[in-house]
Amino acid sequence: GAGVSQSPSNKVTExxxxxxxxxxxxxxxxxxxxxxxxxxxxxxFLIYFQGNSAPDKSGLPSDRFSAERTGGSVSTLTIQRxxxxxxxxxxxxxxxxxxxxxxxxxxxxxxxxx
Amino acid sequence: xQTVTQSQPExxxxxxxxxxxxCTYDTSESDYYLFWYKQPPSRQMIxxxxxxxxxxxxxxxxxxxxxxxxxxxxxxxxxxDSQLGDAAMYFCAYRGIKAAGNKLTFGGGTRVLVKP
Numbered sequence: 001g002a003g004v005s006q007s008p009s010n011k012v013t014e015x016x017x018x019x020x021x022x023x024x025x026x027x028x029x030x031x032x033x034x035x036x037x038x039x040x041x042x043x044x045f046l047i048y049f050q051g052n053s054a055p056d057k058s059g060l061p062s063d064r065f066s067a068e069r070t071g072g073s074v075s076t077l078t079i080q081r082x083x084x085x086x087x088x089x090x091x092x093x094x095x096x097x098x099x100x101x102x103x104x105x106x107x108x109x110x111x112x113x114x
Numbered sequence: 115x116q117t118v119t120q121s122q123p124e125x126x127x128x129x130x131x132x133x134x135x136x137c138t139y140d141t142s143e144s145d146y147y148l149f150w151y152k153q154p155p156s157r158q159m160i161x162x163x164x165x166x167x168x169x170x171x172x173x174x175x176x177x178x179x180x181x182x183x184x185x186x187x188x189x190x191x192x193x194x195d196s197q198l199g200d201a202a203m204y205f206c207a208y209r210g211i212k213a214a215g216n217k218l219t220f221g222g223g224t225r226v227l228v229k230p
Contacts, residue, residue, distance in 0.1 A: 033217065043205065043220035059217065089157060093218075102149070103218060105159035 002026065004106035006092050012112045013082055021077040021109045025094030032075050033095075033103060034067060038088035046090075049075065082113045116141045118208050120221035127196045128229050134181075135191045135224045137206030145211040148182065148189045149218070154202040162204070165189065193226070201228045 005024045013019050025032050034046040045059040049069040060066070064082075069075040079086055089110050093103040118139045127133035139148070150162040165173045165182050172180050177197075181190045193200055206221040 031216070035218075042222050043218075045217040045219070048217060056217075091157075091159065093159075102161055102164060104161070105151075108157045110157075 004092055004094050004104055006090075006106040006109050008109055009107065010110045010112070012114065014114050015084060016081055018078065018080045019082055019111065021079075021090050021111070023075045023077070023092030023094075023106060025073065025075070025092070026104060029094035029096050029104075030072070031095045031097060031101070031103075032069055033093040034075070034077050035091045035093065036061075036088045037091055037108070041088075043091075046077070079111075082111075084113045087111055087113045116143075116208050116210060116219045118206055118219050118221035120206055120224050122224045123222075124225040124227065126227045126229060127193070129198060130195055132192060132194045133196060133226065135193075135204055135206075135226070137189045137191070137221055139187050139189065139206075139208050139219075139221075141187070141208065141210065143210045143212060147209045147211075148180075149207040149209070150178070150180070150189075150191045151205045151207060151220075152200075152202045153205060153223075159205070163191065196228050198228050198230060201226055 007022045030051050032049040037043045047067045048056040064080045067077045089108040091108045092106045095101040095103045146167045148165045151159045152162050153159050163173050163175045163178050172182050177194045179192050203223045203225050205223045207218040209218050
């Protein structure tokens with residue numbers, strides 16, 4: 001079956017602009033995660049959605065970052081007023097259930113802020 | 115907070131030989147899961163192997179096996195009969211049973227180079 005998909009694959013933006021990154025999880029997966037991969041910080045957790053529960057936003061680095069998940073499926077990560085330090089690969093993952101199920105990752109979106 | 119450490123930034127192996135990647139972690143939990151993920155240049159993280167902490171038997175997946183030492187908090191990955199397609203970044207990851215959000219905590223990664 002289809003895996004996790006993310007769009008766009010690459011995004012170049014100017015400092016101060018807003019960007020939206022999209023994630024389509026594997027069909028039937030109830031849990032969805034966003035991670036950020038950057039040279040300086042490695043791989044870090046951003047946010048987690050499980051069903052209709054309130055999301056775990058504990059990893060979001062600032063209030064410029066937000067995410068939503070509509071209809072328990074597609075998720076959008078929004079970064080407002082982008083800064084150069086936001087440049088990174090943003091990875092989305094999904095799992096059938098939160099635990100102990102394995103997380104399956106998408107190909108990521110490479111964000112470059114000029 | 116849990117931390118995961120991969121002390122080898124890069125490892126080189128001859129094709130058909132064996133290479134072992136090290137991973138140590140710190141946790142106060144008794145029950146948890148450990149993973150090795152592979153990330154080729156395509157960026158997509160691919161699960162290599164998974165270990166449940168309550169299982170004493172080391173996990174094995176074809177040419178990939180782990181040496182899980184719970185008391186030492188060590189979780190090394192052995193790649194046997196290395197192939198050119200094994201060249202990638204390898205990440206060790208931890209997930210606690212009670213960890214809020216069941217998030218993965220990753221190590222810094224080890225780049226594996228395979229020489230023909």
